[in-house]
Amino acid sequence: MITTKAAAALAMMGGAQVAAHLLSTGHIGPSVILVAAVSLVAPVVIWRVHALAGVGKAPVVQKTPKPAVNVTRASTPAWKPDTKWPPALQPPAVRAVSTALVPRPDAVKARVSPEPEEADKSPPKPSADQIVRALYDQLGGRRPGTTHIRDVLKAHGLPCSDGTCRSIRQRVATKELTLKALPST
Numbered sequence: 395m396i397t398t399k400a401a402a403a404l405a406m407m408g409g410a411q412v413a414a415h416l417l418s419t420g421h422i423g424p425s426v427i428l429v430a431a432v433s434l435v436a437p438v439v440i441w442r443v444h445a446l447a448g449v450g451k452a453p454v455v456q457k458t459p460k461p462a463v464n465v466t467r468a469s470t471p472a473w474k475p476d477t478k479w480p481p482a483l484q485p486p487a488v489r490a491v492s493t494a495l496v497p498r499p500d501a502v503k504a505r506v507s508p509e510p511e512e513a514d515k516s517p518p519k520p521s522a523d524q525i526v527r528a529l530y531d532q533l534g535g536r537r538p539g540t541t542h543i544r545d546v547l548k549a550h551g552l553p554c555s556d557g558t559c560r561s562i563r564q565r566v567a568t569k570e571l572t573l574k575a576l577p578s579t
Contacts, residue, residue: 403442410435522552523569526562530573537576538563 410432416422417432520528529538529546540559547554547562567574 397446399442400446403439406435407439519550522547522550522558522562523566525550525552526566527570530566530576533579535576536579537567537573539579542579 413422413428413432417424417428422428525546526538526543529542533542540556540563543559543563544554544556547559
C-alpha cells in the first residue's frame, strides 16, 4: 500500500520527468522556477526515501522469550541409536564363465564385379574456383558480378549463395592478383 508521503514523492518525480521531457523537446520554455523545481526533485526524493526507510534511527531489539518447558532435567539419558541392524543382503550368485568358444556360422562372402563402375569412367567435375576462373575469361577482361557467378554455379549444381559467390571470387582473385584490378561488369 502506498502512503500519502510516498505518493507525494512519486508525483514529484513524475512531474519532474514530464517537465524535463517537455523542456528538451521544446514544448515549453525554460524559466527559473521550473529549472529550480526540476533540479530539487532528486534531493527531496532521496531525503524522503531515507526518512521512510528509517535511516539513522536506533534499531529495535526484541527480547527472546524464555522457554516454557524446563529443559535442564538431568535424569533424561542422552539419545543412543538402536544397534540392532537388519541382516545384510546376500550378494546374488554368479555363474562361472565358460571359456569354450562358440562356433560361428560361415561368414558371407561379398561378390565384387571385376569391372570398374561407370562412375569412375566419367570425368571429374570442375571445382567452383575453376568455374569462376573460366567465367573471368568468358567475360573478356571484366570482373564477374555475384549474379553471373550465382547463375554459373547453379548451372553446375553447386552451392550458390551470395556469400559463397563472393568468397569464391575473392579466392580466385587472391591466386591471380591481376584479376582484382579488372573492372566490374
